[in-house]
Amino acid sequence: MKGTSSMAEAEPTDHLMQSLRQLETVLGRSTAPDYTDGHARWDLYRAATGVPKAHPILFRAISCERDSSLAAGVVGQLLERLAPEERNAWVHALDPAVRGFSVRRVQELDVLEAVTSGNLTAHEARTALDGWSDWLQLRVIVASEDKDILRLLSEVGRTRRIRNTALSSLS
Known part of the structure; x- marks a missing residue:
């Protein structure tokens, strides 16, 4: 192409x-x-x-x-x-010149599915969190019921919006 x-x-x-x-x-x-x-x-x-x-x-x-x-x-x-x-x-x-975004999104969707299925622990999330985009962090907050992961994002999420959204989800 x-x-x-x-x-x-x-x-x-x-x-x-x-x-x-x-x-x-x-x-x-x-x-x-x-x-x-x-x-x-x-x-x-x-x-x-x-x-x-x-x-x-x-x-x-x-x-x-x-x-x-x-x-x-x-x-x-x-x-x-x-x-x-x-x-x-x-x-x-x-x-190949335009695959970058889609490659990244597939990786993010894999992480999101691992979180929502319970196959990613808060410890593993903490290790990987620096590589998570704002999009992924916000999607995890919406999709996850794991209080440890939500607490992690409320404490060290990349932006104030992410931290506040995670904190609200804990309530």
């Missing part, structure tokens, strides 16, 4: 057009916009992220999307909706 400017206008390849038409069908869309416009593709992709049966077609489209920033944005929106074992395939479908 060649990296182009965000929402670049370019003639979609035949493979991409085939996937776009299939997405239209699955989503029940009857009018086909000009898909040389990245905004039109974004609209279709965004709608498809909410329809699990469209995901295999969306994967094919993302795999041949020429606008790598557009593809990365779609994958970023979709990662939380995917089963953990599916996420890496989507990330690897992206141009």
Whole structure:
């Protein structure tokens, strides 16, 4: 996949057009916009992220999307909706130049799932906390019932907002 400017206008390849038409069908869309416009593709992709049966077609489209920033944005929106074992395939479908955010988000989702399933102790969290983004710290607070982890975040969370939110969750 060649990296182009965000929402670049370019003639979609035949493979991409085939996937776009299939997405239209699955989503029940009857009018086909000009898909040389990245905004039109974004609209279709965004709608498809909410329809699990469209995901295999969306994967094919993302795999041949020429606008790598557009593809990365779609994958970023979709990662939380995917089963953990599916996420890496989507990330690897992206141009390596734009994978960074999605790689990080998969790692964060793995941590979040470990916390919510009880597979990450407060001690382990304390060790890893410096590497947690604000997003992850806030999501852990919302998702976790582990009082030790919440107490940890109330004491050493990165920002005042994180510490206060964790403290409120303890009440």
